[in-house]
Amino acid sequence: MVEPHPSRRGFLGGVAAGGALLSLAVTFGCGGARERMVKHAESTGELAPNMYITVLPDGRVRLTVNKAEMGQGVGTGYATLVAEELGVPLERIDVAWADSRPEYRTSFFMHQTGGSTSTKEAYVPLRRAAAAAREMLVGAAAATWKVPAAECTVKDGVVAHAASARSLGFGALTKQAAHQPVPARPRLKKRAEYTVIGKAGRRVDARAKVDGSARYGIDVVVPDMVHAYVIHGPQYGAAPKTFDAEAARKRPGVIDVLAFDFGVAVVAHRYWQALAAARDVTVTWKKGTVAGLDTEAMRRAMRDYKKAGEGAGEHGDVDRAMSRAHRKIEAVYEAPYLAHATMEPQNCTVAVRGKRAEVWAPCQSPTLVQAFVADAIGGSRDDVLVHTTLLGGGFGRRFFPDFATQCARIAKRVKKPVKMIWSRESDMTQAFYRPQLAVMMRGALSPAGALTGFGAHVIGQSISFASRDAIGAVMPGIPNAMKHVITESIAAMLSTNTVPDMFATEGLKNTPYKVPNLRIAFTPVNTELPVASWRSVGNSVNAFAAEGFLDELAHAAGADPIAFRRALLPARSREVRVMDAVADLAKWGRPVAPGIGRGFARHTAFESEVAEIADVELVDGRIVVRRVYCAVDCGVVINPDIVRAQIESAVIFGLSAALDQQITLVDGVVQQSNYDTFPLLRMFEAPEIHVTILDSDADPTGVGEPGLPPIAPAVANAVFALTKVRLRRMPLQPAFDEAKRGAS
Amino acid sequence: MKLVVNGKPVEVAVPEDTPLLWVLREELDLPGTKFGCGRALCGACTVHVDGAPKRSCVTPVGDVADKQVVTIEGLAPDPATLHPVQQAWIEENAPQCGYCQAGQIMTAVALLRAKPEPTDADIDAAMSANLCRCGTYPRIRRAVHSAARAIKAGGGDRG
Numbered sequence: 001m002v003e004p005h006p007s008r009r010g011f012l013g014g015v016a017a018g019g020a021l022l023s024l025a026v027t028f029g030c031g032g033a034r035e036r037m038v039k040h041a042e043s044t045g046e047l048a049p050n051m052y053i054t055v056l057p058d059g060r061v062r063l064t065v066n067k068a069e070m071g072q073g074v075g076t077g078y079a080t081l082v083a084e085e086l087g088v089p090l091e092r093i094d095v096a097w098a099d100s101r102p103e104y105r106t107s108f109f110m111h112q113t114g115g116s117t118s119t120k121e122a123y124v125p126l127r128r129a130a131a132a133a134r135e136m137l138v139g140a141a142a143a144t145w146k147v148p149a150a151e152c153t154v155k156d157g158v159v160a161h162a163a164s165a166r167s168l169g170f171g172a173l174t175k176q177a178a179h180q181p182v183p184a185r186p187r188l189k190k191r192a193e194y195t196v197i198g199k200a201g202r203r204v205d206a207r208a209k210v211d212g213s214a215r216y217g218i219d220v221v222v223p224d225m226v227h228a229y230v231i232h233g234p235q236y237g238a239a240p241k242t243f244d245a246e247a248a249r250k251r252p253g254v255i256d257v258l259a260f261d262f263g264v265a266v267v268a269h270r271y272w273q274a275l276a277a278a279r280d281v282t283v284t285w286k287k288g289t290v291a292g293l294d295t296e297a298m299r300r301a302m303r304d305y306k307k308a309g310e311g312a313g314e315h316g317d318v319d320r321a322m323s324r325a326h327r328k329i330e331a332v333y334e335a336p337y338l339a340h341a342t343m344e345p346q347n348c349t350v351a352v353r354g355k356r357a358e359v360w361a362p363c364q365s366p367t368l369v370q371a372f373v374a375d376a377i378g379g380s381r382d383d384v385l386v387h388t389t390l391l392g393g394g395f396g397r398r399f400f401p402d403f404a405t406q407c408a409r410i411a412k413r414v415k416k417p418v419k420m421i422w423s424r425e426s427d428m429t430q431a432f433y434r435p436q437l438a439v440m441m442r443g444a445l446s447p448a449g450a451l452t453g454f455g456a457h458v459i460g461q462s463i464s465f466a467s468r469d470a471i472g473a474v475m476p477g478i479p480n481a482m483k484h485v486i487t488e489s490i491a492a493m494l495s496t497n498t499v500p501d502m503f504a505t506e507g508l509k510n511t512p513y514k515v516p517n518l519r520i521a522f523t524p525v526n527t528e529l530p531v532a533s534w535r536s537v538g539n540s541v542n543a544f545a546a547e548g549f550l551d552e553l554a555h556a557a558g559a560d561p562i563a564f565r566r567a568l569l570p571a572r573s574r575e576v577r578v579m580d581a582v583a584d585l586a587k588w589g590r591p592v593a594p595g596i597g598r599g600f601a602r603h604t605a606f607e608s609e610v611a612e613i614a615d616v617e618l619v620d621g622r623i624v625v626r627r628v629y630c631a632v633d634c635g636v637v638i639n640p641d642i643v644r645a646q647i648e649s650a651v652i653f654g655l656s657a658a659l660d661q662q663i664t665l666v667d668g669v670v671q672q673s674n675y676d677t678f679p680l681l682r683m684f685e686a687p688e689i690h691v692t693i694l695d696s697d698a699d700p701t702g703v704g705e706p707g708l709p710p711i712a713p714a715v716a717n718a719v720f721a722l723t724k725v726r727l728r729r730m731p732l733q734p735a736f737d738e739a740k741r742g743a744s
Numbered sequence: 745m746k747l748v749v750n751g752k753p754v755e756v757a758v759p760e761d762t763p764l765l766w767v768l769r770e771e772l773d774l775p776g777t778k779f780g781c782g783r784a785l786c787g788a789c790t791v792h793v794d795g796a797p798k799r800s801c802v803t804p805v806g807d808v809a810d811k812q813v814v815t816i817e818g819l820a821p822d823p824a825t826l827h828p829v830q831q832a833w834i835e836e837n838a839p840q841c842g843y844c845q846a847g848q849i850m851t852a853v854a855l856l857r858a859k860p861e862p863t864d865a866d867i868d869a870a871m872s873a874n875l876c877r878c879g880t881y882p883r884i885r886r887a888v889h890s891a892a893r894a895i896k897a898g899g900g901d902r903g
Contacts, residue, residue, distance in 0.1 A: 071841030071878045202837060209842030210830040210849060212776020212816035219775040272758070272766035343780050343788055343843040343877045392778070392843030393877045424781045641837050645883070649840060652879025675785040675875060684868035686881035 116702025235288025344392020597722025606702025750818025
């Protein structure tokens, strides 16, 4: 009943996703598709044996990637896999972004990017797709030369037959290759044979991103396009009650000013005309959808919640362990709502033609955009074609297509293609947020300092519940009325915790620590403020609670924090190896410089293992993170420099949140609206980051998110090492300031 | 109104208080300069006005009449050659999502013209005006240093 799950991780069952991709890769050239492949080759000279790879007559390769490039380097990663197995240099591969056609829904019936799974999902199927194309090209050359295919070799896009000293470039073989059978199980290289995978190649998108030619959603231009600026209400989700646009309509270039339940859209020929005219619109507003919501009151209520919560994972008897403990420790860890604050504000371009629509969107799921736009214009999903542009940051935000819905509704009324661009203020105050959470921790220690009981109770909003509209959106062939019944019943089960929420306790329920008595619980808090996946999702808070609390327990037990954890982990496990690697890198255990505090944390997320050590200093009361050491095991590495870049990125993204960021609401009004009140770390505060990657033969696991969860607890633990002030609430800087005020 | 953008004189029919950012993006088809915050807080919209970095989102176009405006599209000396700062960005694999990088590069070029051999402190002081949500700061810092070396070795910034 809970499948398909609404949010990112639900679509990421690796086997199912990989299987779908694989079957498409090998069946595309069969039956009618096979005739199409031959015809296509005859008429264009292009060999297109599957939906990913097209070998062009000039020898270049077009790789169609059904993932969103939001900075994580998926284009480069996928091109690397193809370069390796096809036998072409990386520079000869041009990456294109797949549109919303059904064949690209390889990730649990969706075309979607999230959950740090893109590399894992493609590692075998995409290499197989490339290897199949290579075998067809080799087969064509061998047939031309009348030699056994086994005697031919491939290098740099050229098939060669050494014995007869003959060679042909891929471009010259495309037509003949289209007549070759598509091999169902082409031979894949063994890891020892890799020459491209594992090398620190340059990003394929670097050039376009430094010369101004990279095109994002905000840069889309389509014929006859007009521009929309949306005035949103002060309270979250407020609808306009009355509006006066008489003066604005007289402004040059203004086409119309239109009221919707989400706000007032000013539509003009140019965006700057819409911006200027918006100043002349006066709006009065109805109450917002979360009127009355006060995050400070909510925080107190969550802290004071005394019930046990529904169990999400349990063994032994924690209550008994606590009552018999030599020492028992309890603590509440807290985290605020957070915005994603992507550098590119939400935007979208939609052209509506009757019941059909064409959409250009910087989005993480074109499939969801199709469904939401279809609902907005009263059409059906497959009559909506979505083009994915580059994304100016995603981090989970662009999985939720509210922006596409708004743009489609405007475009439908205007009857022209519309590009809608939100202001930064709308992007921040009318967003989807990482939930505000409280995590009640408890631990029992034996006289010898062993951890005999461990409990964690998460209290806060359920991302699954908030994503209920997305559940219905991806159900194919079900009438809308039925979808609503199904989604509402799923939502009801999630809101009452009858069905456990998969995100709320992630990183806790799957903890690798071996404790004889353990209980992980969740209590949902229901508000209408939309919450969303935010880089590393539940892990972003749960690692802070678990790893901060373990540091408390280690200190209470008089143990070294790493040694204390080692005692809870299987000997020679991956977790221990990664812990030891970061300890070596940072020379853990040696004295640190005066004025520096050092903290440790580790976490498993998206099947990858990351351990981090932070060196922290206080400068005029400000927590300054000087250095961060990271060790990561993410399986086979496709491009080590991109792995390093993603860890650096996750550390800095995580530090911004750990130190300073929070979204607060007073009477349903978001109090932060731009980068002055929702600060990002700036360069002068960015620490040195040292990354070591463990060698592994295992298939790849996540990289975009797993670097984030350990950084907040590593910093909080370092602050404790330096000052003996235990920080249990993010953001840490205001919590530290408050603790200092309390102490003085 | 007459402007000089990327070395070319152009004429635009817009009110003088129109932000330069939108004139570049919408009237002159130069979308490499990005909108980030609209309030000069993030630096994504940074361009050069008479060689100095300016936030185009809060600069009325009337203020730059007859001045030299250079955008990311006008930085490379010719279509085949990148500016050394752009080249250093590629070599350090600096961009991730890339959205802020035009602004970062424009700020870095201005820094290196003022201080051809910047210290880490100089780089922090200049580059902290530009936000990057992907956290590419460590690579930007390295890229600014390597661009400084390349410019010195190559006999100066030809831009």
